[in-house]
Amino acid sequence: MVGNIEPRKRGRQSRAKATEDAIVEAVARFLEEVGLEPLTTNKIAERAGVSIGSLYQYFPNKEAILVALIRRERSLLLADVAAIADSGASPQEKIERLVGAGIKHQFARPRLALALEYVERTVNLGEEAQDLERLLSEAVSGIVYLQFPGAGSHAPRDVVAMAQALINSSAMAGETDLQALRSRITKAVYGYLG
Amino acid sequence: MVGNIEPRKRGRQSRAKATEDAIVEAVARFLEEVGLEPLTTNKIAERAGVSIGSLYQYFPNKEAILVALIRRERSLLLADVAAIADSGASPQEKIERLVGAGIKHQFARPRLALALEYVERTVNLGEEAQDLERLLSEAVSGIVYLQFPGAGSHAPRDVVAMAQALINSSAMAGETDLQALRSRITKAVYGYLG
DNA sequence: CAAGAATGTGAACTATTGCTCAGTTTCTCA
DNA sequence: TGAGAAACTGAGCAATAGTTCACATTCTTG
Numbered sequence: 001m002v003g004n005i006e007p008r009k010r011g012r013q014s015r016a017k018a019t020e021d022a023i024v025e026a027v028a029r030f031l032e033e034v035g036l037e038p039l040t041t042n043k044i045a046e047r048a049g050v051s052i053g054s055l056y057q058y059f060p061n062k063e064a065i066l067v068a069l070i071r072r073e074r075s076l077l078l079a080d081v082a083a084i085a086d087s088g089a090s091p092q093e094k095i096e097r098l099v100g101a102g103i104k105h106q107f108a109r110p111r112l113a114l115a116l117e118y119v120e121r122t123v124n125l126g127e128e129a130q131d132l133e134r135l136l137s138e139a140v141s142g143i144v145y146l147q148f149p150g151a152g153s154h155a156p157r158d159v160v161a162m163a164q165a166l167i168n169s170s171a172m173a174g175e176t177d178l179q180a181l182r183s184r185i186t187k188a189v190y191g192y193l194g
Numbered sequence: 195m196v197g198n199i200e201p202r203k204r205g206r207q208s209r210a211k212a213t214e215d216a217i218v219e220a221v222a223r224f225l226e227e228v229g230l231e232p233l234t235t236n237k238i239a240e241r242a243g244v245s246i247g248s249l250y251q252y253f254p255n256k257e258a259i260l261v262a263l264i265r266r267e268r269s270l271l272l273a274d275v276a277a278i279a280d281s282g283a284s285p286q287e288k289i290e291r292l293v294g295a296g297i298k299h300q301f302a303r304p305r306l307a308l309a310l311e312y313v314e315r316t317v318n319l320g321e322e323a324q325d326l327e328r329l330l331s332e333a334v335s336g337i338v339y340l341q342f343p344g345a346g347s348h349a350p351r352d353v354v355a356m357a358q359a360l361i362n363s364s365a366m367a368g369e370t371d372l373q374a375l376r377s378r379i380t381k382a383v384y385g386y387l388g
Numbered sequence: 389c390a391a392g393a394a395t396g397t398g399a400a401c402t403a404t405t406g407c408t409c410a411g412t413t414t415c416t417c418a
Numbered sequence: 419t420g421a422g423a424a425a426c427t428g429a430g431c432a433a434t435a436g437t438t439c440a441c442a443t444t445c446t447t448g
Contacts, residue, residue, distance in 0.1 A: 015415080016425065035316055037231070041406055051427045056407065118312045122229055157363055162382060165359035169351055184346075184386065188356060191385005192378065209395070209445080235436060245397045250437065 020058045022048040024069050031069075031115040066123055070116055074132040077105045078139070085139045091147035098143055099185050102163050103178055110171035117164070148193045159189050214252045216242040218263050225263075225309040260317050264310055268326040271299045272333070279333045285341035292337055293379050296357050297372055304365035311358070342387045353383055 026048035030039055041062050045052040059065045080101040084094055106113040125133065141156040148155065163185050170181050220242035224233055235256050239246040253259045274295040278288055300307040319327065335350040342349065357379050364375050 037316065053428065054426050122231065154367065158360055161359040161363040162356050165355040166352055169355040173348065184352065188382055188386035192382035247398065248396050
């Protein structure tokens with residue numbers, strides 16, 4: 001299952017793009033509803049409403065589809081985080097918004113976010129997905145050090161881990177009061193950093 | 195009446211117990227060194243130095259071995275946590291020790307702890323493993339509310355999630371200064387609760 | 389020791405996996 | 419319109435999965 005993770009063919013027609021998207025989205029839904037272990041290429045194709053042959057026209061193997069999904073999700077989050085970093089808001093405001101972005105992202109598809117958390121550590125992300133991860137990490141670090149210049153070297157990593165854990169825990173418990181969650185996280189983060 | 199006056203013939207059980215333990219431990223090592231997805235019953239048997247037939251004499255299927263492993267690990271942690279809860283220490287001291295127990299547990303076998311975190315959410319834990327989980331959760335709740343009687347209803351769950359995330363993050367980054375980690379976690383916990 | 393119980397063995401079966409490929413359908417555009 | 423390009427199809431292949439079972443070995447005990 002190790003190998004090239006690039007699409008075999010660059011889709012030129014919109015039909016191709018739609019098929020590719022359908023495949024990635026099918027994996028997302030399967031991870032949400034069933035799980036990682038029973039995920040097979042044939043089931044992916046079936047859910048996507050596509051033949052198994054088509055699937056392998058767009059992805060060289062199963063892992064590549066997971067990586068594409070990770071890339072898709074990470075891009076969404078990165079866009080929000082980058083916008084916050086580049087905004088003219090105060091450092092404190094940026095941190096607040098960062099927490100909000102994390103909540104929004106994970107609450108959008110909680111089970112998917114949880115499943116991908118494991119997949120990300122398991123799968124060999126390609127260069128592109130690793131770049132996203134790096135950009136994301138740098139953006140967060142920048143914001144954290146802006147507000148807490150004296151924070152330790154693992155502060156950004158820890159803050160992300162903490163927030164992620166709190167959000168997950170809350171989402172899986174079915175909470176809906178996101179304002180309350182947001183203030184709990186902010187409290188924990190400032191307690192840790194300040 | 196089979197009043198369970200078990201003679202417990204020495205040799206009769208020790209060989210069987212050793213085989214069962216070897217199987218469970220083989221899974222633990224495989225999860226640490228390789229991962230969940232490539233885990234197969236034949237590989238488990240091979241690592242345990244046992245035939246595949248023997249494996250199925252002790253466990254009805256692969257999942258059951260994972261559950262047995264989870265039970266083993268949870269029991270270790272529960273023993274420590276219960277001892278802390280039953281000790282005569284002050285509430286604050288109990289919280290300190292609780293954090294210490296979490297660190298000790300996850301740092302003992304970090305990769306295993308991480309892998310099991312995912313498995314626990316995936317696999318259907320039996321009644322016995324669920325009981326352990328419940329007891330653990332109750333013990334932690336008791337300690338948390340002792341020190342923070344006014345804490346919200348999800349405080350114990352959140353504190354555990356936070357601490358777990360910080361420890362994981364630290365362990366996977368290869369940190370060794372456990373005292374520093376402990377104080378960081380305590381800070382985050384008190385920041386969140388206080 | 390003898391004999392039954394407990395424990396251990398591994399070839400082999402079935403189902404399923406990831407994946408291929410020879411061929412068909414649909415689209416594009418001169 | 420028709421012919422080449424793009425997209426799609428699905429039966430089927432080799433590999434591997436989980437699991438079974440008929441049999442061998444080792445232990446316990448009268």
